[in-house]
Structure formats: C-alpha cells, structure tokens
Amino acid sequence: MHxxxxxxxxxxxxxxxxxxxxxxxxxxxxxxxxxxxxxTAYILPEKxxxxxxxxxxxxxxxxxxxxxxxxxxxILLRDACSNVRYLDTTIGPSNEPSQSLFRSLARRLDTGIxxxxxxxxxxxxxxxxxxxxxxxxLFRIGPFxxxxxxxxxx
Ligand SMILES: CC(C)(COP(=O)(O)OP(=O)(O)OC[C@H]1O[C@@H](n2cnc3c(N)ncnc32)[C@H](O)[C@@H]1OP(=O)(O)O)[C@@H](O)C(=O)NCCC(=O)NCCS
Numbered sequence: 072m073h074x075x076x077x078x079x080x081x082x083x084x085x086x087x088x089x090x091x092x093x094x095x096x097x098x099x100x101x102x103x104x105x106x107x108x109x110x111t112a113y114i115l116p117e118k119x120x121x122x123x124x125x126x127x128x129x130x131x132x133x134x135x136x137x138x139x140x141x142x143x144x145x146i147l148l149r150d151a152c153s154n155v156r157y158l159d160t161t162i163g164p165s166n167e168p169s170q171s172l173f174r175s176l177a178r179r180l181d182t183g184i185x186x187x188x189x190x191x192x193x194x195x196x197x198x199x200x201x202x203x204x205x206x207x208x209l210f211r212i213g214p215f216x217x218x219x220x221x222x223x224x225x
Pocket of ligand 1: 135138139166169171172
C-alpha cells in the first residue's frame, strides 16, 4: 500500500504507537498476506463518548467495494466503543472520496454531521516547506447509539 496519494505518511514510530496503544480502536485488512486497508483511530482522552478516526486507507485496487465502511463498523461494534456516541474525523476540502465515505456513514447511522475548521492551512505551514497543506475540516458525526450502529451494520 504505497500509493495512497492524499494521505499524509507518518513516521514508522507513529504507526507503531497506534498499534501498541490503540489496537482496540484500529484495524487492518489483509488479503493473502497483503495489506489492503487500515484505519487508525482512538477514543478522545477528554471525550470518552467520541472516537476520533485519524486515517483511513484502502489500496487502489480495493476501493469502491465497501471496505472502508466495513472497517468503520468493525471498530464501532467493538467493546472499546460501547460508550461511543460521536465519531470525529478531519477531511481536506478537496478529498471527495473521504467526504462521501463519512457522509454515507452518517446517513447509515441516521444522524447528522457538524462541520468546523480544526486546523487551518497556515498552521501546517510552520511544519511543511514544499506543498501547502489543505485545512483539516472537523466532521463530527452523531449522536448515535449502539442500536443504530448494529442496525446500520446489518
Ligand atoms: C476514502 C477511501 C478510504 C474510501 O474507501 P472505499 O473502501 O472505497 O469506500 P467505500 O467503498 O466504503 O465507500 C463509502 C461511500 O463513499 C463513496 N465513495 C467512495 N469512493 C468514492 C469516490 N472516489 N467518489 C465518490 N464517492 C465515493 C461510496 O460510493 C460509498 O457511498 P454509498 O455508501 O452512498 O454508496 C479510499 O478512497 C482511500 O483510501 N482514499 C485515499 C486515502 C484517503 O483519502 N483517506 C481518507 C482521509 S484520512
């Protein structure tokens, strides 16, 4: 899974920390030993009713078949998410596939989305010198309850 395009690539250490500390809210999908999809996510420390989805990636050849949606439900159905009523994520304004994914999730859960800017483009400018980084728009999906997750995942 080397050509995800729009996803920021984090350090190996960041991915190892997610695996070490947040495996109960993260997922990988492998087919024949090949990684075809992953989600990194964690419960917000100050908001135990909110799971924050950091990155979702599906290999190009696996897209458009519901894999990202299935991985999101896999996480939401776990015991670690039994108290979760909101899903937060951030999306760049030009990332239509990702916006479609999360709008579709909200529809399936029969709930709303509040949008607000979490990180402006300027804030990334301090860290990245080449291409300007898009702002990251916070999508807060909810409220939903366990029954809605179970119904929507059937
Ligand atoms: C975004 C991404 C994870 C979607 O994965 P996927 O497995 O193809 O998504 P799904 O098949 O579960 O589709 C979910 C919904 O999004 C829609 N969708 C998916 N890709 C789309 C696209 N390119 N354009 C428009 N809609 C799209 C689907 O039609 C579906 O909607 P529906 O439920 O109303 O039918 C994948 O395109 C990807 O890895 N992109 C690159 C990395 C990225 O941008 N990650 C997100 C930011 S962290």
